[in-house]
Every structure is written in C-alpha cells, then in structure tokens.
Amino acid sequence: MGTFPEWVEARPIEKTDADAWAALLSDVQVTDQTGESYSAEDLVEELGDPKLDAARDTVGLWVDDVMVAFGVVYWRKNLVDVDRLGTDSAVRGGWRRRGLGQALMTWIIGRARELHEEHHPDVPEAELNTVVISTNVGAAALFTGLGLEECRYLFTMQRPLDLPIPAVGVPEGLRVVPYEPAYDEALRLVHNEVFMDHWGSTPKDEETWKVWFTGSRAFRAGLSYLVLDGEQIVAYANAYEYEADTAATGIREIYVGQVGTVRSHRGRGLAAVALTALITQAAATGFERASLGVDTQNPTGALSLYERLGFQQHSRWTTYRLALT
Known part of the structure; x- marks a missing residue:
C-alpha cells in the first residue's frame, strides 16, 4: 500500500x-x-x-x-x-x-x-x-x-439556543412543513439545483443522497423544514444530530447541514424562514446549541444571513488543492 x-x-x-x-x-x-x-x-x-x-x-x-x-x-x-x-x-x-x-x-x-x-x-x-x-x-x-495551494475558506459557526430567535414571517401563499419521506426525491433535485453555482458542488445521485444526506443516521427529519409554494419545494434546511459530539462536550447540538432557496424565489428571505423553523423546534425539544459550516465566498450571501440570525464564527478551515492532471 x-x-x-x-x-x-x-x-x-x-x-x-x-x-x-x-x-x-x-x-x-x-x-x-x-x-x-x-x-x-x-x-x-x-x-x-x-x-x-x-x-x-x-x-x-x-x-x-x-x-x-x-x-x-x-x-x-x-x-x-x-x-x-x-x-x-x-x-x-x-x-x-x-x-x-x-x-x-x-x-x-x-x-x-x-x-x-x-x-x-x-x-x-x-x-x-x-x-x-x-x-x-x-x-x-x-x-x-x-x-498544494489554498483555494477556499470555511467558517464553522455556532449559536446558543437560549438566545431569543428572531421572528421571521412566512410570505403570503407559502407554507412551512417538516420534512417527510414523500418529499425526499424532490428535495434531492431541489438541492442539486440550488447548489449548482456553489464551488465544488456536484449533483447528488440517489445513492449518495441516501448515504450522506437524508439516509444518514444523524439526519433528523422532524427538525428539518421545507418551504412550499403549492407542492413545490422552494427553500429548505436540513438538520443533523451527531451523538458523539454530545457525548464529548456534554452539549446537545443540532447541526444545520444544508440550507438553500431555489433561484426563482431568492431575495424573499425564505432560507431564513426554513432555518428559524429548524432552530426554534430544536430549542423546543431540548437542544442547547446550533452549528453550521459556511463557505466564506458563498455566492448567495449565506454568511451575512447566519450572522443576522445570531450565529458567530467558532473555527476557520482552509481547503487546499493540488492539480492532478
């Protein structure tokens, strides 16, 4: 080897x-x-x-x-x-x-x-x-x-859930619902569309989605939320709980794995709607902290959104790359 x-x-x-x-x-x-x-x-x-x-x-x-x-x-x-x-x-x-x-x-x-x-x-x-x-x-x-050379920078951010959570209104005609398996394939396709303009992101096939996303043992369906326009998913926030982290820190933490809004509905605050629903429910069910990771060069302005919702930088990560061809 x-x-x-x-x-x-x-x-x-x-x-x-x-x-x-x-x-x-x-x-x-x-x-x-x-x-x-x-x-x-x-x-x-x-x-x-x-x-x-x-x-x-x-x-x-x-x-x-x-x-x-x-x-x-x-x-x-x-x-x-x-x-x-x-x-x-x-x-x-x-x-x-x-x-x-x-x-x-x-x-x-x-x-x-x-x-x-x-x-x-x-x-x-x-x-x-x-x-x-x-x-x-x-x-x-x-x-x-x-x-290898530096190419991207990532922040992990945290937010205590005992702090007040901002009230975010749901635009007229839309509704917020918890994730259900019936939405899973539509959510995969929406995720692929949302992240198409994100550096390094690639379309997730069904197998990858099942293993690493909604099929992961850490995925928490009841804390993951979708914003619907009719029956179309237009925004979402997926929640994960890593029990080993809780065992190590003594702090029950919900991790926000993916947040996104489809292009046709951007600029209406829908990512904030989905994310606040997630952290509100997490706080109500005994979680003490929320965390997430964000590319500092995210093209949708995610970093400023998270800061407005009370998330603060906890650690900094660097992606390195090496050309193989």
Whole structure:
C-alpha cells in the first residue's frame, strides 16, 4: 500500500477497526480542537458508502494495536467541470513529525490519480481537495510543501439556543412543513439545483443522497423544514444530530447541514424562514446549541444571513488543492 515507514503496519480500514479509528479521531479532536467527534457507528456508516472501495481507498497506519494515522480518498459520480477528489486524513498528536503525514499524502495523491483514471479519464482537469482546521499548522506546512495551494475558506459557526430567535414571517401563499419521506426525491433535485453555482458542488445521485444526506443516521427529519409554494419545494434546511459530539462536550447540538432557496424565489428571505423553523423546534425539544459550516465566498450571501440570525464564527478551515492532471 505505498511506501510507509517500516515501523508501522499499513493496511486498509475495515469495519472491525471502527473503535480504534474513533479513538484516533478523538485524539485529533483534543489536539486540534476540531469540534468533531465520531462514534464507531458513525465510521461504520461511512465505510458503507457503496462508492468507497475500502480495500483500495482507505489506509490505516498501526503501531502495535493502536491506529496512529489514517487516510481516505473519495471520488464523485457526477461532475460539473473539474474532477475534484476529496480526502480525509489525520495523524495522532503524539505521532506527528515522524514522516507519517508525508507518507500518507504521497499515498493519497497516488490513489487520487488512479481514481481519476478509473472513473473520469475523459475529464481533462482533475484536482485533489483536502481541508484542514487553522489550528493544525503542521498540516498546512505539509500541504504547502507538497505543492498544494489554498483555494477556499470555511467558517464553522455556532449559536446558543437560549438566545431569543428572531421572528421571521412566512410570505403570503407559502407554507412551512417538516420534512417527510414523500418529499425526499424532490428535495434531492431541489438541492442539486440550488447548489449548482456553489464551488465544488456536484449533483447528488440517489445513492449518495441516501448515504450522506437524508439516509444518514444523524439526519433528523422532524427538525428539518421545507418551504412550499403549492407542492413545490422552494427553500429548505436540513438538520443533523451527531451523538458523539454530545457525548464529548456534554452539549446537545443540532447541526444545520444544508440550507438553500431555489433561484426563482431568492431575495424573499425564505432560507431564513426554513432555518428559524429548524432552530426554534430544536430549542423546543431540548437542544442547547446550533452549528453550521459556511463557505466564506458563498455566492448567495449565506454568511451575512447566519450572522443576522445570531450565529458567530467558532473555527476557520482552509481547503487546499493540488492539480492532478
């Protein structure tokens, strides 16, 4: 599996490794203050992605019975322009600066090139994208040294739910309803249309939607809201609860995964309508905090919307890219 230091065992990640993988990510959370915790169940779900060939697209690095680092590479079925391959990787805090990060990235870059050739060889442009929190200065230096360049910036934002929630009126002729499975396919198509002009976004096929969005074990249908014009979805806000985060922090948090408004109805405050419905219901059902992530260059002005609704910056993340072709 590539060239790794001889003092580690490198092998694909299996579902039986989920507890060790979760322990590694817990260590990374403490070291880098990512605010992200995972249970073994969360990670087993990720390995269940039908497009992920765990035997070829994942690697765990082990010392004795401890997973000290890992890497995963993801490909996308549907493209808009560039074939952007995603990756996730980390090294335990106490095992950094020993060459593991460099070896991981070398393997990741090689595997990303293979995936491009396997799935989208006719697409002329391909790049690797990876994201790192600002507190991990070692990773930033590693990426720069390997030729990756900064390209986008993301804020995670938080809002205590004991603060007053602004009243947002629903425009005449429209109505707000909780998510129901009957709306699922229409919501997928609306999401694809809404995010078509967002950097790096690609149309979500049914399989991807089921695995990572409304089919995720973290999805909370009763806290997700749709704005309807007749029976047409014109805006929405999807809610997720990551129980491992609650276990780690003691704070029950609702995560706003996706918010959007179709082009024909923009400029009417409908994203705010859906989002306030979500956080109002979350507060009423015992959640203490809401959080979300936003691209600082979001073309729809999402950052200013979230600030108006009381969300404040909590952490800063940078997306790096490396041209593969």
